[in-house]
Amino acid sequence: MKVLVVHNRYRSEQPSGENNVVDAETALLAAGGVRVSLFERRSDDIAAMSLPRKALVPGRVPWNRAARAELTARLQVERPDVVHIHNTFPLLSPSVLAACADARVPVVATLHNYGMVCPPGTLYRDGRICTDCVGGAPVPAVKHGCYRGSAAATVPMAANLLLNRSRWRSSVTRFFCISDAQRRLLVDAGMPASRMTVKHNFVTDPGVRRVGDGAHVLFLGRLTEEKGVPLLMAAWDRLGGSLGLPLVIAGTGPLSDEVDAWAASRTDVSYVGLQDKAACQALTASAAAVVAPSAWLEAFGLVVVEAMAAGVPTVAPAHGAFPELISDGVTGLLHEPGSAVALADALRDVVADPERNRKMGEAARQRYDEDFTPEVGLRRLVEGYEAAIAAHRTA
Structure with missing residues (x-):
């Protein structure tokens, strides 16, 4: 052909x-x-x-x-x-x-x-x-x-x-x-x-998968309003450090300065800027959860499948393509779109039980093997x- x-x-x-x-x-x-x-x-x-x-x-x-x-x-x-x-x-x-x-x-x-x-x-x-x-x-x-x-x-x-x-x-x-x-x-x-x-x-198999419970919650993507960055910041403020894990934000975009200043004011947020592919894969494989709080209707959601490949559950809003990528409570968690309260609750829930989190990560990897290799x-x-x-x- x-x-x-x-x-x-x-x-x-x-x-x-x-x-x-x-x-x-x-x-x-x-x-x-x-x-x-x-x-x-x-x-x-x-x-x-x-x-x-x-x-x-x-x-x-x-x-x-x-x-x-x-x-x-x-x-x-x-x-x-x-x-x-x-x-x-x-x-x-x-x-x-x-x-x-x-x-x-x-x-x-x-x-x-x-x-x-x-x-x-x-x-x-x-x-x-x-x-x-x-x-x-x-x-x-x-x-x-x-x-x-x-x-x-x-x-x-x-x-x-x-x-x-x-x-x-x-x-x-x-x-x-x-x-x-x-x-x-x-x-x-x-x-x-x-x-x-x-x-x-x-998504190509990254060759690295999560071992253990994960060391952080990860946002990976463009720092824009439509990607839900302000919503994530509001939700994290509501959590007030109660999660017990830091938030790592990787990426760049129009909101970079705002995110940098916000992260600098907190001890539980790390803004690492734009990372290369290998570093992104390593950050994903060491995450307890990946968060994709998009405000717009994502037509796909590549970051979700990349997390699946690493055996990591994802938290995302229940609109756009996310409901067909994420099986709620099985491979990750869906939350009410646009709600900082709902996002904060989902983030708290996804890491509250390490054994449940591990099972969601395993189910996510199985979904990747079936549909996204x-x-x-x-x-x-x-x-x-x-x-x-x-x-x-x-x-």
Whole structure:
């Protein structure tokens, strides 16, 4: 099988889970005997552009003729069995779909977020879940400046969504949703149910697993409001040091300074900043629990599966993809979304009984072995490609 992967890489200055997923899948396919090649653009390249070229970037978000022409040429030479599209913003655009249609090659697209119904792809605005644009025109997004807090910056994304909505729905042979929760929301918004399948992300076995009861509670991720950092701080303040374990916060983001100052004022919080992959794996494997208090509707929740792989239970809100990843009371605990009281209670509960905590960690690892290993990931990828090829041939 020959697969061409299409992806616009996010900026390297900020860790990107989507970039990591694309890299992991590409390596997995190659190791599994699939002939895989890449058609990429890098958002990092924008910084080196001349001012006139930079000025043209927003106008090419909905349609980039040069990207279409270049991909058309690649398809004529390589003739892949299937094209797998991940992200097209901002330097590729949905014009790549037209190139695939011209070449009559089936297209698989992974939906890593809610970009098909929300210009910034987050379904989050002003500290709350927002579905104002779902199922309709993205006018509210422009009005509220949902992308980078700017109406002007939001316009190209809103235009992209509006102008290319029907093209995505008619040109993609099969969509990969990364959770059933995401799939249900998008189908309700009008996406074609028959062509949307759930394919969870996989996680490579870290090679380290928890031994003992764990030395801390861990938050690992972007330090933003939507990731629930203010909620976690409020919940930890309520606990008042009663947990008997420190909180370790690893990551970076807009709230870094606030988190650093808060951690410095306490003896039971350690802010360690951005860590490399090995350090993150070690922190996870030494945790009594991983906390993922996201305020938005996570489409997946990679940190939860990474904790599973290390045999560590997770505490997370009962919304988005978390209820299908976490079996409440079995592999972790779910709490009422947005409630600092409920989060504090769940954190207290998850470490209160070491034996119960150990059993939850073992059950979490068993769930990982069943559903989230590279072997499972490769099988589901190839099955999805084969189904798309067969459907395209029939059509």
